[in-house]
Amino acid sequence: QKEVEQDPGPLSVPEGAIVSLNCTYSNSAFQYFMWYRQYSRKGPELLMYTYSSGNKEDGRFTAQVDKSSKYISLFIRDSQPSDSATYLCAMSMGGTSYGKLTFGQGTILTVHP
Amino acid sequence: DAGVTQSPTHLIKTRGQQVTLRCSPKSGHDTVSWYQQALGQGPQFIFQYYEEEERQRGNFPDRFSGHQFPNYSSELNVNALLLGDSALYLCASSLSGSNTIYFGEGSWLTVV
Numbered sequence: 001q002k003e004v005e006q007d008p009g010p011l012s013v014p015e016g017a018i019v020s021l022n023c024t025y026s027n028s029a030f031q032y033f034m035w036y037r038q039y040s041r042k043g044p045e046l047l048m049y050t051y052s053s054g055n056k057e058d059g060r061f062t063a064q065v066d067k068s069s070k071y072i073s074l075f076i077r078d079s080q081p082s083d084s085a086t087y088l089c090a091m092s093m094g095g096t097s098y099g100k101l102t103f104g105q106g107t108i109l110t111v112h113p
Numbered sequence: 114d115a116g117v118t119q120s121p122t123h124l125i126k127t128r129g130q131q132v133t134l135r136c137s138p139k140s141g142h143d144t145v146s147w148y149q150q151a152l153g154q155g156p157q158f159i160f161q162y163y164e165e166e167e168r169q170r171g172n173f174p175d176r177f178s179g180h181q182f183p184n185y186s187s188e189l190n191v192n193a194l195l196l197g198d199s200a201l202y203l204c205a206s207s208l209s210g211s212n213t214i215y216f217g218e219g220s221w222l223t224v225v
Contacts, residue, residue: 008153032212043117043203043216044156051212088155092212099146099207099214100169103155 003027006089006104015113019076023089023104026070030091030102033065035074038086038106047087048074051094079111115140117206117217125223126194134189134220138206144168145187146214147179148203156203162187163209194224 006023013019021035032051036044048063050056056063064073072091076083086108090101118137126132138145144163148156158171162181181187185206191198201219 004155006155034212034214036216041221043218046213046215049213090155094212098210098212099144099161099205100158100171101146101148101156101205101212101214102158105153105155 001026002105003030003102004089004091004104007107008105010108010110012110012112013079015079015081015111017079017111019079019083019109019111021074021076021087021089021107021109023072024070025072025091027091027093027102028067028070029093031094032092033063033072034090034092034101035061035063036088036090036103037083038088040085044088081111081113084110117204117215119202119204119217119220121220122218123221123223125225128194128196128224130194130224131190131192132194132222134191134202134204134222136187136189136204136206136217138185138187138204139215142206142208142215143185144207144209145181145185146205146207147187147189148205148216149173150201150203150219152200159189191222196224198222199224 035048062075086106089104146161147159150156161169207214
């Protein structure tokens with residue numbers, strides 16, 4: 001079993017839709033949670049970073065963490081065609097493991113006009 | 114402010130050969146990590162360098178080695194290349210103790 005599970009999709013939504021992306025994890029030692037966006041043939045771009053249970057909002061993006069359920073989500077409001085990309089969740093244990101990220105497989109998202 | 118830069122962007126090697134990939138971290142960052150991303154998969158952690166020492170290592174064989182220079186730039190070396198080493202190799206930089214990690218655009222390696 002992988003430490004981090006992420007549905008690869010693909011997910012196709014119309015412009016303006018609310019998108020929900022999710023990851024589950026098995027290792028309770030994960031303390032820090034990130035979401036990256038990766039356009040085709042490019043490096044991952046950091047979107048959101050959080051370390052506590054609850055919600056964190058940044059513009060159209062909301063990251064949600066539920067440590068008790070080992071479940072994280074990313075919501076995208078008013079989705080745009082430019083949001084079409086692969087979304088990767090990533091986690092870290094911190095401490096001596098700072099900077100070592102464990103990624104999900106990535107979810108391919110297409111927003112069509 | 115330059116971000117993380119990597120070179121080369123693309124390269125093709127033959128099985129059994131050796132390859133060196135290079136990375137310059139984001140200005141102000143002192144920690145460099147390397148990841149391997151196979152097609153359709155998330156990146157996998159190879160190792161991390163800080164103060165010119167390998168600080169953490171993922172589940173990769175000894176064929177994968179690295180180096181960090183005094184200016185914090187880094188190299189990834191892969192010996193005895195296998196077809197399965199074909200992937201996007203990503204360099205990531207951060208400040209020691211931080212989980213705010215930035216990635217470069219990657220080096221696409223094809224082994225034939």
